[in-house]
Amino acid sequence: GPKVLQIPSHQIIDMGQMVTLNCDPVSNHLYFYWYKQILGQQMEFLVNFYNGKVMEKSKLFKDQFSVERPDGSYFTLKIQPTALEDSAVYFCASSSGTGRNERLFFGHGTKLSVL
Amino acid sequence: QQQVRQSPQSLTVWEGETAILNCSYENSAFDYFPWYQQFPGEGPALLIAIRSVSDKKEDGGFTIFFNKREKNLSLHIKDSQPGDSATYFCAASANNNRIFFGDGTQLVVKP
Numbered sequence: 259g260p261k262v263l264q265i266p267s268h269q270i271i272d273m274g275q276m277v278t279l280n281c282d283p284v285s286n287h288l289y290f291y292w293y294k295q296i297l298g299q300q301m302e303f304l305v306n307f308y309n310g311k312v313m314e315k316s317k318l319f320k321d322q323f324s325v326e327r328p329d330g331s332y333f334t335l336k337i338q339p340t341a342l343e344d345s346a347v348y349f350c351a352s353s354s355g356t357g358r359n360e361r362l363f364f365g366h367g368t369k370l371s372v373l
Numbered sequence: 374q375q376q377v378r379q380s381p382q383s384l385t386v387w388e389g390e391t392a393i394l395n396c397s398y399e400n401s402a403f404d405y406f407p408w409y410q411q412f413p414g415e416g417p418a419l420l421i422a423i424r425s426v427s428d429k430k431e432d433g434g435f436t437i438f439f440n441k442r443e444k445n446l447s448l449h450i451k452d453s454q455p456g457d458s459a460t461y462f463c464a465a466s467a468n469n470n471r472i473f474f475g476d477g478t479q480l481v482v483k484p
Binding site for chain 1: 409411460471
């Protein structure tokens, strides 16, 4: 079936550094999402993105977070600077639209470890 | 405020038994309830979903029972197999709004 690819699968960085998580969404999808998961539970919504803009973001999407998808390339989540509490698995998802109840396709996640 | 609640947090059943995972929600406007299945090291994947106009949805050995008046639903996994061991997320959304996930139920099926 359709696949969302996330690169890298694991990233280890020092607190205060910048990190960029990359997502290659399903090719004809238009809506993109980032979720944060801690300890294998609680899929926490961060942000959704459409047509070059953030459509909605949660309280977890701090000022240090930003997203973009320049020229149809990777959909990225940048954290600058990182904090210890940013350690989690970040899942990218995409959907073909927000027509009624669109199915989300998730990547395998990027595990971010902030030391 | 937690929009979607799941219970139990973890569940262990024997192979061949029916596993029952529960879910409740707060927002009466929710009209679509997908269940996502997640294996370790992978992202969640849509398993089965129900709309609020229905009270039951079956797909293979998976059945959703939905009670709109009580604002709860349950996922029944019939004849559970060890390969069904995973975390199951109940989710909910209203029209074109975003999906709210519950905290998940970790299911272990023992052979």
